[in-house]
Amino acid sequence: MKDSLVYSNVSLKKNKSYMLYLGGLKYLGICRFLKKSLRKYYNKNTEVIYILPNFPPCHFKGNYVVLNKKLAKVDDKMNSYIALSSDTFYKTVANSTHVRRLVSNILKNQKDLFVQLYKDSPKLTFLAKNKKIKFLGPQVRLFAKYDNKLFQHKMADKLGIPVPKWVLAKNKTDLLRLYQKHWKNRKAFITALYGAGGRGCAVVKSKDEIMRHRHIKKQNKKYIISDYISFTDSPTTSAIVANENEIFFNGVMDQLLDGPKNKGSIYPSKLSRKMQHKIEEYTLRIGKHLGKKRFRGFFSLDFIVDKKGRIYFSEINPRIGGTTLEKIYFHEVTKKKGFPSLPELEFRSVTRNTFGNISSYRINKGNFSWARFTVSAKKGDRVIKSHLPEYPELIAFKKHKSTALCCPRKGMTYLTGGLMSNIVCAKKSRAKVKQELKKAERAVLKNLQKFSK
Numbered sequence: 001m002k003d004s005l006v007y008s009n010v011s012l013k014k015n016k017s018y019m020l021y022l023g024g025l026k027y028l029g030i031c032r033f034l035k036k037s038l039r040k041y042y043n044k045n046t047e048v049i050y051i052l053p054n055f056p057p058c059h060f061k062g063n064y065v066v067l068n069k070k071l072a073k074v075d076d077k078m079n080s081y082i083a084l085s086s087d088t089f090y091k092t093v094a095n096s097t098h099v100r101r102l103v104s105n106i107l108k109n110q111k112d113l114f115v116q117l118y119k120d121s122p123k124l125t126f127l128a129k130n131k132k133i134k135f136l137g138p139q140v141r142l143f144a145k146y147d148n149k150l151f152q153h154k155m156a157d158k159l160g161i162p163v164p165k166w167v168l169a170k171n172k173t174d175l176l177r178l179y180q181k182h183w184k185n186r187k188a189f190i191t192a193l194y195g196a197g198g199r200g201c202a203v204v205k206s207k208d209e210i211m212r213h214r215h216i217k218k219q220n221k222k223y224i225i226s227d228y229i230s231f232t233d234s235p236t237t238s239a240i241v242a243n244e245n246e247i248f249f250n251g252v253m254d255q256l257l258d259g260p261k262n263k264g265s266i267y268p269s270k271l272s273r274k275m276q277h278k279i280e281e282y283t284l285r286i287g288k289h290l291g292k293k294r295f296r297g298f299f300s301l302d303f304i305v306d307k308k309g310r311i312y313f314s315e316i317n318p319r320i321g322g323t324t325l326e327k328i329y330f331h332e333v334t335k336k337k338g339f340p341s342l343p344e345l346e347f348r349s350v351t352r353n354t355f356g357n358i359s360s361y362r363i364n365k366g367n368f369s370w371a372r373f374t375v376s377a378k379k380g381d382r383v384i385k386s387h388l389p390e391y392p393e394l395i396a397f398k399k400h401k402s403t404a405l406c407c408p409r410k411g412m413t414y415l416t417g418g419l420m421s422n423i424v425c426a427k428k429s430r431a432k433v434k435q436e437l438k439k440a441e442r443a444v445l446k447n448l449q450k451f452s453k
Contacts, residue, residue, distance in 0.1 A: 003067075003095075003096055003097050003098050004067045004068060004069040004072055004092050004095070004096060005065070005066075005067060005072065005096065005098045006055075006066040006067065006068055006071050006072050006077050007055070007064075007065070007066040007077070007078070008064075008065040008066070008098065009063060009064060010049055010063045010064070010065060010102065011063075012102075012105055012106065012109070014109055015044060015045075016044060016045055016046065016047050017038060017042035017044050017045070017046045017047075017109075017110045018046065018047055018048070018049055018106050018110070018113070019031065019034065019038060019046060019047075019048055019049070019113065019114040019115065019116065020048075020049050020050075020051060020103075020113065020114070020115045020116070021048055021049070021050045021051065021115075021116045022051045022089075022090070022093055022115060022116070022117050022118070022124075023052075023086075023089075023116075023117060023118035024052070024053065024054075024089075024118060024419070025052065025054065025056060025057070025406050025419055026118075026322070026325070026374075026406065026419060026422060027118060027320060027324070027325055028050065028056065028060065028406070029325055029328075029329075029393060030116060030320065030324070030325055030328065030343060031048040031116055031343070032048070033328060033332075033341040033342070033343040033344060034046075034114075034116075034136075034343050034344065034347055035048075036344075037344050037347050038114065042110060042111075047062075047063060048062065048063065049063045049064070049065065049102070050062060050063065050064040050065070051064070051065045051067060051093060051099065052064055052065070052066050052067070053066070053067065053068050053071075053082075053083070053084040053089045053092075054066065054068065054071065054081050054082065054083075054418070055077075055078055055081075055408075055409070055412075057405070057406055057407055057408060057409070058386045058388075058407075058408070058409035058410075059388050059389065065098065065099070065102070067089070067092050067093060067096055067098075067099070068082060068084060068089075068092065069092060070082045070084075070415075074415070076413075078409075079409065079411045079412050079413060080412070080413050080415055081377075081408065081412055081413065081414045081415060081416070081418050082415045082416050082418075083416045083417065083418040083419075086118060086119055086121065087121060087123055090121040090123040090124050091123040093123075093124065094123050094124050094125060094126055094127070100126065103127070103130075103133070107132055111132070112132045112133065112134055113132060113133050113134070114134050114135075114136055114347075115127060115133060115134070115135050115136065116136045116137075117135060117136070117137060117319075118319065118320065119137075119143060119147070119318075119319040119320075120135060120137060120138060120139065120140045120143035120144075120319070121140065121143075122140050122144060124140070128140050134350065134351070135350075136297065136343075136346055136347060136350055137296070137297035137298065137319055137320070137346070137350070138295050138296060138297055138299075138318055138319070139294075142293065142294070142295050142318065143318050143319065146290070146295070146299075146316060146318035147194060147317075147318055147319075148193050148194065149191055149192075149193050149194070149224055149315060150168060150193050150222070150224060152313075152315055152316050153166055153224060153313075155286070155289065155316075156286075156313040159285055159286065159289060160285075161282050161285065161286070161313045162310065162311060162312050162313065163226075163312060163313045164189070164226045164227040164228075164229050164312055165226060165227045166224050166225065166226035166227070167182065167224070167225055167226075168222060168223075168224055169222065169223045169224070169225055170222055171220050171221065171222070172216060172220045175190070175210065175216070175223050175225060176207055176210060176211075178225055179204070179207060179210060179225060180207060182225075183225070183227075184207075185205070185206060186205065186228075187203060187204070187205045187228035188203075188204055188205075188225050188226065188227065188228050189201070189202075189203055189225070189226050189227070189228045189229075190202045190203075190204060190210070190213075190216070190223050190224070190225050190226075191223065191224050191226075192215065192221065192222075192223055193221075193222050193223070193224065200215055201260040202215070202216070202260070203228055203260065229304055229306050229312055230306060230307065231304035231305055231306055231312075232305055232306065232307055233254060233269075233270070233271060233304070233305040234254065234255040234257055234302065234303070234304050234305075234314070235252050235253065235254055235255070235269050235271055235276075235279055235302075235303050235305065236252075236253050236254070236255050236265055236300060236301065236302050236303070236321070236323075237249070237250065237251070237252050237253070237279055237280070237283045237300065237301050237303075238250045238251075238298060238299065238300035238301070238321055238323075238324060238327060239283055239284070239287050239298075239299060239300075240297060240298050240299075240342065240345050240346050240349060240355075241287050241290050241291045241295055241296055241297065241299065241349060242291070242296065242345070242348065242349035242352075242353060242354050242355045243291045243349075243353050243354060244288050244289075244291030244292045245288075245291070246291070246349075246354060246355050247283075247284055247287035247288060247291065248342075248345055248355060248358075248363075249280055249283055249284060249287075249363065250327050250331070250342070250363060251267065251268070251327075251363055251365065252268070252269040252271065252276045252279050252280065253265040253266060253267045253268070253269055253323065254266050254267075254269045254270060254271075255302065256371065256373060262302075262322060263373055263374050264322065264323065264371060264372045264373035264374055264423075264437075265322065265323040265326075265371065265372060266369065266370070266371035266430060266433060266434070267330070267369060267370050267371065268365065268366075268369065268430075270430065271305065275305065275309065275311065278311055279303055279311060282301070282303070282311070282313070283301055286299075286301060286316065287299070290318075295318070296346075296349045296350050296353070297319075297346045297349055297350060298319060298320045298321070298324060298342075298346055299316060299317065299318050299319065300316070300317045300319075300320075300321035300322075300324070301313070301314075301315070301316050301317075302314040302315050302316075302317075322372070322374070323372050324342075325372075325393075326370065326372045326393070326424055327342065328341060328342045328343060329393050329394050329396075329397045329424075330366065330370060330397055331363070331364075332394060332397070333366075333394070333397045333398050334363075334364035334365075334366040335364060336364070339358070340355075340356075340358070345358075368400055368426055368427065368428055369426070369427055369428065369429055369430045369432070369433045370397065370424070370425060370426040370427070370433060371424070371425050371433045371434070371437055372422055372423070372424050373422070373423045373425075373437045373440075373441065374419065374421075374422055374423075375404075375419075375420045375421045375422075375423060375441055375444045375445065376417055376418065376419060376420055377414045377417060377418060377419075377420040377448055378414065378417050379414055379415065379416050379417050380413075380414065380450055380451050381413075381414045381420075381448045381449070381450065381451065382411065382412065382413045382414070382448065382449055382450070382451035383407075383408050383409065383410055383411060383412040383413075383447060383448060384410070384447050384448065384449055385410050385447060386407070386409050386410040387404060387407040387421075387444075387447060388407075389403045389404060389405050389407070390402075390403050390404070391403040393405060393424055396424055396425070396426055397424075397426050399426075400426045400427055400428065401425075401426065402423065402424065402425035402426070402427075402436045402437070402439075402440050403423075403424055403425075404421045404422070404423050404424075404440055404443070404444050405421065405422045405423075405424060406419060406420075406421055406422050407420070407421050407444070407447075408420070413451050414451075420444060420445075420448070421444045423437055423440045423441060423444065425437055425440065
C-alpha cells in the first residue's frame with residue numbers, strides 16, 4: 001500500500017470524457033452542474049471521477065478513488081474514517097502513482113482535463129505543471145497569497161475596509177510581548193496566518209491563557225493579534241470573479257457559530273437592508289481587486305458586526321466556501337429559466353475570463369429561509385445504522401424540507417473526529433429553519449454510539 005490507494009472503482013470508457021474532483025465529502029454534488037457545459041466542450045458525455053480521503057456515503061453512486069495512507073493500514077477500511085488535512089491529502093494525491101496513471105490514461109482520449117478542488121495547493125505540482133490540466137478556481141500562486149491572513153489584513157486596510165486594530169507577532173515570545181504591551185489583562189483575538197472555520201483562532205484575556213492554548217503551546221510560528229470585538233452578528237458573503245468588472249455577488253448570510261468555529265450558515269441575513277448593502281459594497285470592492293490580480297472563480301468573505309452596527313472585515317476564503325453547494329442549489333430553484341448555474345459561471349470565468357451577457361441579472365433573493373449545519377463525530381464514535389437522505393438536496397430546496405446528507409454507512413467507526421452529516425433545511429421562516437435544524441441534529445447524533453473493542 002505504498003501508493004496510499006485504499007479503493008478504486010474507476011473504469012475508463014473511450015466514448016466518455018472525464019473531469020476530476022479532489023477533496024472531501026462535503027462538496028460531492030458541485031460537479032454535477034458542469035456536466036452540460038463539459039458535454040458541449042468535449043462533444044460527448046462527461047463523467048466525474050471523485051478522488052477522496054475517505055469512503056463516500058452508502059447512497060453515493062459514481063466513479064471514485066480513496067487515497068489515505070493511514071486508512072490503507074486499517075483492516076476494516078470501508079467501515080473506518082480517518083480525517084486528513086487538505087495539505088496532507090493533496091500531498092498524498094501528488095505522490096500517487098495510481099492518480100498519475102489515471103490522469104495519463106484520461107489525457108490519451110481527450111485534449112485536456114478539468115479539475116475541481118476544495119482549495120488549491122502547492123502540493124499538486126505534477127498537476128499544475130501539466131499544461132493540459134485546468135483547475136477550476138484560482139491559480140496556486142494566487143490561492144497561497146490570498147489564503148494568508150497577514151496579506152488579507154493588509155489588503156483590507158489598503159482597500160479602506162474596516163479591520164480591528166492588529167499587529168503581527170513573529171513568534172511565541174513576540175506574541176506574549178505584544179499582548180503585554182497593547183492588551184495586558186484585556187480580551188484580544190489571536191489567529192494563525194492560515195486556517196479556516198475557526199481553526200487556529202483563540203480569544204484570550206491573559207498571558208497565562210496564551211501560554212495554555214494548545215495550538216500556541218505546540219507551535220512557535222507567526223500570529224496576528226488584534227482587538228477583540230464583542231460582536232452581535234457574523235455575516236458571510238460569497239461571489240464569483242470573472243474579471244475586474246464582472247463579479248457575481250451571491251447574497252449575505254449569517255454564520256452559525258459554536259465559539260470561534262463555523263458550523264454552518266443561515267439565509268437570509270437578519271441584518272438591515274442598509275447594512276447588507278454596505279457588506280455587498282465591500283464584497284464587490286474586494287472582488288474587483290481580485291479580478292485585477294487575475295483571480296478567477298469563487299471566493300467568500302466573513303465579517304463581524306458590533307453592538308453599534310459597525311462592520312469589520314474578518315477573513316477571505318479564496319475558494320469555494322462551506323455553504324457554496326447549498327447556494328448553488330438555492331440559485332437553481334430561484335434563478336430565471338435559462339440562466340447559468342453558479343458552477344457554470346465559475347467555468348466561464350476560468351475558461352473565458354467573462355460570464356457572457358448576464359450584466360443586467362441580479363440574484364433572486366427568494367421568498368423562503370434555508371440553512372446548512374455541519375454535525376461532526378468524535379474519535380471513537382460508531383454509526384449504528386445506515387441513513388439514506390429523506391430528500392435529495394435540490395428537492396429539499398424546492399419543497400422546503402430538511403434532509404441529512406453525507407451520512408456514513410452502518411458500522412462506520414471514527415478513528416479520528418470528522419464529518420458525520422450536513423443538515424440542509426429550507427422553510428418559510430428563519431425561526432422554523434432553526435427549530436428544524438435542532439431537531440435534525442438530535443436525530444443524527446442519536447445514530448452514534450461509543451465504540452469499544
